[in-house]
Amino acid sequence: MKAWRAIEGFFVKRYRLFLFDLYNGRLIRWYRQKKNNALLNAPRRDEKCDAQIAKCVARIKLLKQKLGRAEDEQLSEGAVLRLDGLCMYFGGVKAVDGLSFEIGQGEIFGLIGPNGAGKTTVFNCITQFYEPTRGSILYRNGADVQNLTDLKVHNVIPLGISRTFQNVETIWELTVLENVMIGAHANFMTGLFAHMFHLPALKREERAIRAKALKVLEYMDISAYAGFYAYGLPYGVLKKIEIARALMCDPQFLILDEPAAGMNEAETKELARMIKRIRDDYRCTVFLVEHDMGLVMDVCERICAISFGKMLAIGTPKEIQGNKAVVEAYLGSSDE
Amino acid sequence: MNAYIQMFFSSWMFMSVFALATMGIVLIFKTSGTTNFAQGSIAALGAYFAATFVTKGWNLWLSLGVSVVVAFAVGVLVDVGLFRRGRSVNVIGKQIITMGIVMILFGVVPMAFGALPMDIPPFAKGNFEFGQFVIPKHYAICALITAGVLAAIFLALRFTKWGLGVRATASNEKVAQMLGVNTKMITAVSWALAAGLGTLAAVMYGSSTVLNPAYMTGVQVNAFLACILGGFATFYGPIAGALLLPVLRNYIAYNTSAWADVIIYTLILLVILFKPNGLFGKKIVKKV
Amino acid sequence: MSVLLKKFKMQPGQSPAPAPKKATPIGKFFRHPYSHFMIFGVLLVLVQVLAMTGVLSAALARSVGVSLIYSIASLGFCLLLGYSGLASLGTAGFMGLGGYMFAYLLAHTPLPFFICVAVSVAALILIGALVGFISLRIEGIYLAIVTLGLSEILVSFFKAFDSFTGGASGVNLKAKDLVFMFGAFELSREVSFFIITAALVGLMIVTANLINSPTGRAMLAMKNSTSAAQAMGISKVKIRLLAFVLATCYAGIAGILYAVYIRSMNPSVWSLSLSLNILAAIILGGARSIWGTLVGAFLVFGINTMFLQDIAFFRDNPNFIMIFIGILIILIVMLYPGGLAQLAKTAWHKIKAWIRKKLAAAKDKKAGAGEGGAE
Numbered sequence: 001m002k003a004w005r006a007i008e009g010f011f012v013k014r015y016r017l018f019l020f021d022l023y024n025g026r027l028i029r030w031y032r033q034k035k036n037n038a039l040l041n042a043p044r045r046d047e048k049c050d051a052q053i054a055k056c057v058a059r060i061k062l063l064k065q066k067l068g069r070a071e072d073e074q075l076s077e078g079a080v081l082r083l084d085g086l087c088m089y090f091g092g093v094k095a096v097d098g099l100s101f102e103i104g105q106g107e108i109f110g111l112i113g114p115n116g117a118g119k120t121t122v123f124n125c126i127t128q129f130y131e132p133t134r135g136s137i138l139y140r141n142g143a144d145v146q147n148l149t150d151l152k153v154h155n156v157i158p159l160g161i162s163r164t165f166q167n168v169e170t171i172w173e174l175t176v177l178e179n180v181m182i183g184a185h186a187n188f189m190t191g192l193f194a195h196m197f198h199l200p201a202l203k204r205e206e207r208a209i210r211a212k213a214l215k216v217l218e219y220m221d222i223s224a225y226a227g228f229y230a231y232g233l234p235y236g237v238l239k240k241i242e243i244a245r246a247l248m249c250d251p252q253f254l255i256l257d258e259p260a261a262g263m264n265e266a267e268t269k270e271l272a273r274m275i276k277r278i279r280d281d282y283r284c285t286v287f288l289v290e291h292d293m294g295l296v297m298d299v300c301e302r303i304c305a306i307s308f309g310k311m312l313a314i315g316t317p318k319e320i321q322g323n324k325a326v327v328e329a330y331l332g333s334s335d336e
Numbered sequence: 337m338n339a340y341i342q343m344f345f346s347s348w349m350f351m352s353v354f355a356l357a358t359m360g361i362v363l364i365f366k367t368s369g370t371t372n373f374a375q376g377s378i379a380a381l382g383a384y385f386a387a388t389f390v391t392k393g394w395n396l397w398l399s400l401g402v403s404v405v406v407a408f409a410v411g412v413l414v415d416v417g418l419f420r421r422g423r424s425v426n427v428i429g430k431q432i433i434t435m436g437i438v439m440i441l442f443g444v445v446p447m448a449f450g451a452l453p454m455d456i457p458p459f460a461k462g463n464f465e466f467g468q469f470v471i472p473k474h475y476a477i478c479a480l481i482t483a484g485v486l487a488a489i490f491l492a493l494r495f496t497k498w499g500l501g502v503r504a505t506a507s508n509e510k511v512a513q514m515l516g517v518n519t520k521m522i523t524a525v526s527w528a529l530a531a532g533l534g535t536l537a538a539v540m541y542g543s544s545t546v547l548n549p550a551y552m553t554g555v556q557v558n559a560f561l562a563c564i565l566g567g568f569a570t571f572y573g574p575i576a577g578a579l580l581l582p583v584l585r586n587y588i589a590y591n592t593s594a595w596a597d598v599i600i601y602t603l604i605l606l607v608i609l610f611k612p613n614g615l616f617g618k619k620i621v622k623k624v
Numbered sequence: 625m626s627v628l629l630k631k632f633k634m635q636p637g638q639s640p641a642p643a644p645k646k647a648t649p650i651g652k653f654f655r656h657p658y659s660h661f662m663i664f665g666v667l668l669v670l671v672q673v674l675a676m677t678g679v680l681s682a683a684l685a686r687s688v689g690v691s692l693i694y695s696i697a698s699l700g701f702c703l704l705l706g707y708s709g710l711a712s713l714g715t716a717g718f719m720g721l722g723g724y725m726f727a728y729l730l731a732h733t734p735l736p737f738f739i740c741v742a743v744s745v746a747a748l749i750l751i752g753a754l755v756g757f758i759s760l761r762i763e764g765i766y767l768a769i770v771t772l773g774l775s776e777i778l779v780s781f782f783k784a785f786d787s788f789t790g791g792a793s794g795v796n797l798k799a800k801d802l803v804f805m806f807g808a809f810e811l812s813r814e815v816s817f818f819i820i821t822a823a824l825v826g827l828m829i830v831t832a833n834l835i836n837s838p839t840g841r842a843m844l845a846m847k848n849s850t851s852a853a854q855a856m857g858i859s860k861v862k863i864r865l866l867a868f869v870l871a872t873c874y875a876g877i878a879g880i881l882y883a884v885y886i887r888s889m890n891p892s893v894w895s896l897s898l899s900l901n902i903l904a905a906i907i908l909g910g911a912r913s914i915w916g917t918l919v920g921a922f923l924v925f926g927i928n929t930m931f932l933q934d935i936a937f938f939r940d941n942p943n944f945i946m947i948f949i950g951i952l953i954i955l956i957v958m959l960y961p962g963g964l965a966q967l968a969k970t971a972w973h974k975i976k977a978w979i980r981k982k983l984a985a986a987k988d989k990k991a992g993a994g995e996g997g998a999e
Contacts, residue, residue: 127855157857169852171845173912181838182845186857188838192866195837196830202837245856371765373713373772422958427765428711429957432907435713436957439900439950443943553896557776560769594784597777604773605758612762 013067020063024150027056031141031158035249036189039208057144075138075145080105080253080285081126086135088121088309095121097309098135103302105140108279108286110300112293112320114329118309119289120166123255127163128153141252157186160252160284164242164259172231176222179230179241180213183248213248219281220244220274235262243274247282254278256288260295268292272299297321305329338468343586348475349540350582352482356537357552357559358578359489360530365568366506367519367526368419370430374437375534376556378414380549381441382407382535383542387454396457400539404532411531415524445549456542478540485536486575489529493571498525558582561604567614576616657836658829665825668692672817684930689817691926692824693881698905698921699824699831699914700874705903706911707840708867709847710764713899714755714771715875717778720894722748722876723883724782724789730801737803737811745876752872753865760864767868775899782891794890797883816885823877828914834870835914843867897946901925907953910965919964924949 034049064070075082079102088096095118103109111119124130126137128151137148141159148156162183171179187209194202217223220240225233230241239259246254259275260268272295279286290296296303297317305312305320307329313320320326357375364372382403389399418433425433458474465471493499501522504512513519538552545551559574562581566573581600589596607615653659668688675685697715704710725744729735735743759770782789789795802811809815834840845853846863854860883889901924909920928945932938938945956963 129851129854152859153854154857154859157855163855165852165855169849171848171852173844173848174841178841182841182853182856182858185838185842185845190838192839195839196833198833198837206838245852249857371769373768418954418958425958426709428705428709429961431711431765431768432903432957433954435711435900435903436950436954438896439904439953440947441950442897442900443945443947443950446943447941447947550896554776557773561773564766564769597780601773601777605755605770608762608766608770609758 016063016067020060020067020150023056023059023063024146025155027053027060027144028151028155028158030056032186033189035158035187036205038250039184039187039212040204041208053142053144060144069147075140076102078104080107080140081287082138083122083126084136084138086122086125086137087133088118088125088130089133094309096125096132099306099309099311100135101304101311101314103285103287106279106283106285108275108288108299108301110296110303111287111289111306112291112296112303113306113312116308117306119306120257121309122306123163123257123287123289126255127156127161139253157249160250161255162246162249162251162253163255164239164246164257166257166261166289168235168238168242170230170238170241172229175227175229176233176237176241177210177213177217177226180216180244180248181209183245184209184212186249209248213244216244216247219247236267239263243278247278251282251284254282254284254286256286256290258289258291260290260292268295271295275299339590340587342469343590344583345469345471345475347582347586348471348479349544350585351579352475352478353537353541353555354558354562354578354581355482355486355575356533356540357555358562358574359486359571360533360537361556361559361563362568362571362574363502363526363530363533365563366571367502367523368415368430369509370427370434371560371563372530373431373434373556374414374441375530375559376552377438377441377445377549378407378410378531379534379538379555380547380552381410381445382531383456383538383547383552384445384449384454386535386539387456387542387547388449390456391454396459400536403539404535407531407535408528411527411529412524414531415527419523419527420520442549453546453548455546456539458543459540474540474543481536481540485533490571498522502526561600563614564604565607565614567611567617569613569617573614573616577614657832661825661828661832664828665821668821668824669818672814672821676814685817686813687926687929689813689820689885690882690929691922692820693878693885694902694905694925695918695921696820696824696827696881697875697878698902698909698917699827700871700878701902701906702911702914702917703831703834703843703874704867704871705906706913707835707843707847708864710760710864710867711768711903712771712868712871713768713896713903714775714778715871715902716894716896716898717771717775718748718752718872718875719879719882719898720782720889720891721751721778722879723889724795724879726880727795727797727883727889728788731795731797741877741880744880745873748872748876749869752869756865756868756872757861760861760868764864772896775894775896779891779894782894789889789891792891794888797887802884802887811884813885816881820881820885823881827874827877831914839863839866901949904949904953906963907956908949908963910963911961913963913965916963916965916968 030049030052034046034053037043037045037049074084081103082101084100086096086099087094097118099118099122111122113119121130125132126148128148132149135149139146139148139159139161146159148159148161151159171182174182188205190199190202190205193199214223214226217226220243222237222240222244225237225241230238233241239262243256243259246256256275260271263271275286275288276299278284288296288300300317302315303317303320304314305323305326312325312329313323315323357379360379361372361375364370364375385406386396386399386403389402390396394402414437418437419430422430422433458472459477460473463470463472464476493502501512501517501519504515504517505519505522509519534552537555541552541555558581559578562577563574564577565580566575566577568574584603585596585600588599592599611617671680671688672685674680675682697719701712701715704712722744725747726740729740729743730737733740755770755774756767759766783792785791799810803809811819842853842858842863843866845856846858846860850860853863902921905920905924906917907920908923909918910916928938932945960966962969
């Protein structure tokens, strides 16, 4: 009888996990649909989306309770992202080791640390390029709280999380405009059939995306390059293309991986202004890694300093500047 | 049961052939970062040389030795002439270059050696018999040579400077170069060795078939499948796969004659599905 | 839409093109994205009509037809290699499988022509999806290995199963089976040629549409930067699998048309050499260009039977052309990855720049002369 219970429990758990994935997938689909509505300026259709999203969220909550996962309640009011005991080991190397912090809604949050401290690894864990060894990453999207570790890497962007890369990852064989249009890929609802025969639905979407891409390019002040191939453009422009691409999906949570790398002082100053402007205009949270201390101290409202995967300090720029542990991590211990 | 043991002995030739061919493919994969589709055709070229020498009346062992040396030269030529210049080409581009070599050899071999079929004699005729089991002498010699050659290569990989260089190049070519490893030399030697191993395999296999430019394609396919089975990550994994495949194939063919190839292929697909990095593979995390 | 596209596609360092002049109806037709394909189709029909009237030789029309069939397979491969950056060696195997399946269905079942085509293509899509899904879960380079294995196994399968494929001697389709539209047309060689033309033009349009759609962009993004594409919400397995299945589908259609046009198949046709030749056609023409692919296919498959057969040297050394193509594709991959299409494009830009310079110089001279006269 006991064995039977165990077998039954195994299958029930499997079934619930399956349902969990299913509803997660549907939730992502409806989020995409909602973005598509916004794109095509059809708010009328939003009601159905909202109803479906609410239904999915309720189902997921119920399933989570049954699966014994109540981590969602841990995300405090007003916070948008919470890392909870995040660990990422590569073999024996502990790139990130038990990192926990929260990022508030609408903040510009900086992550600093010496080389090899595991900053980019944190980003890769959030966007699911790496599967964290342990720990959870909670993210609030409206009424819904998701544990990002449940998602696949390409399903992260429909939640409004978009990122740029440390080494620019532009698509050389496309023009700047098309590069930026890639950013809206998660907004498309038309399928392969429409793409094969260029049905009116696709043309409508393409028109809307193109117009939006041109607007974003203008916003980033690089519309002059719209028709050029990305190959061979100056580094600063490529960095801006990346940010423009990330802005295409109207992010709620923007992740910038070393946006000022390779820029001179004037460009960095301009970038700082731009980051603040983006935060205000898009009403998003910005999470950035940067080596340029000037930029970090200038734009960030709160900073977390890490070293060898462990947190050293968290606080306002002033507090970080005065923190002994951080200074030691950067300059080495004074006892030596 | 006896039938199965006998089948194990009858797989010796293919085990040797596959193991040698696989070793060549892995060496090139490790140093040049591509899967060499020309392994089979370069080997066939070597075998044609051997067959020509044999028909001229040379001793088989002498012709084998000379053709292996010729294959060394061909391997070095391919590396120096093409791959050293094509370093910036991406992985798929390198694959296509090897496919181009296949096309060239498919054309060159019949023009150079005539369209008539050629054959190579076995190393020794006759069988060893003990008890109920029969091992053809040719198979036994093949197994011996293979064991010796592979042992030498593994020892060299473990203990010589060249072996250390190959392992360094495999893990990161640029860093190896900066640390003073002569990666050009390492790669060239690996290509030469791969071509030589291929020729050895082709000569072993040549005694039980008729030579044509594409006759090593089947061996090459099996060597690739062995690499997938064992995983490209290690040197011993693919060799283990290559030793396993012929035995497995014989056992399956014993029970279901015509479908053996299809079953083996399906098994390999299942391995890829459940253990994508092979039976002995390690997970590789890509850095973004 | 296409006008917009053209307007935005420029080489770096090039000044924007002048605004398009007022469109005449003819100009409008030529600017329509499908018009080139339509004109090409009409030209092909003309070739067959001329061959029927005896102006062109029937052998020439036949080599054109065969080249067109291989062009279809190449077109699918163009999506796979040029847009997704994946190489496959299974094209010939998939062509053979499509052809045999179609021939079997046509000869042994009462199903009409189109149902046979649909069933064979559907079965191929299924097999392609299965093989692609498994091999693409890991790395791109595995695809070539796994498809090479599949194609070898398919060939041995074709040889072994006589009831399905006629064994080593092959299968011959009988004229009574080759009827079209419930027996209204017999599929003579001429009618088949028109069907091939229609299929090719249709697939060219579909391919062009795909390339200029979000799917095409997503494929290119995945080829150029896997991580960026994934971060932008493109599923790696899905988009690569799509390209592979499309390539399989095109190859299957090509195999079916081969069965209809040539009417006899034996396993030696679907060897590794054919897959390599299709690969060569794409590399030669330029992996990212539809027209380049067609030119490449004609160079690899057409030239040999059309012209070179008449030259004694090539008749005596049938393998020489293979060596030549092999050398050519290695050179192109290493030195000029864009292929003939890129070459033509660069040449066209140079000629245009030269003409513009000459015109400007002439204008300057004129202006200078005018000023001189005024003084």
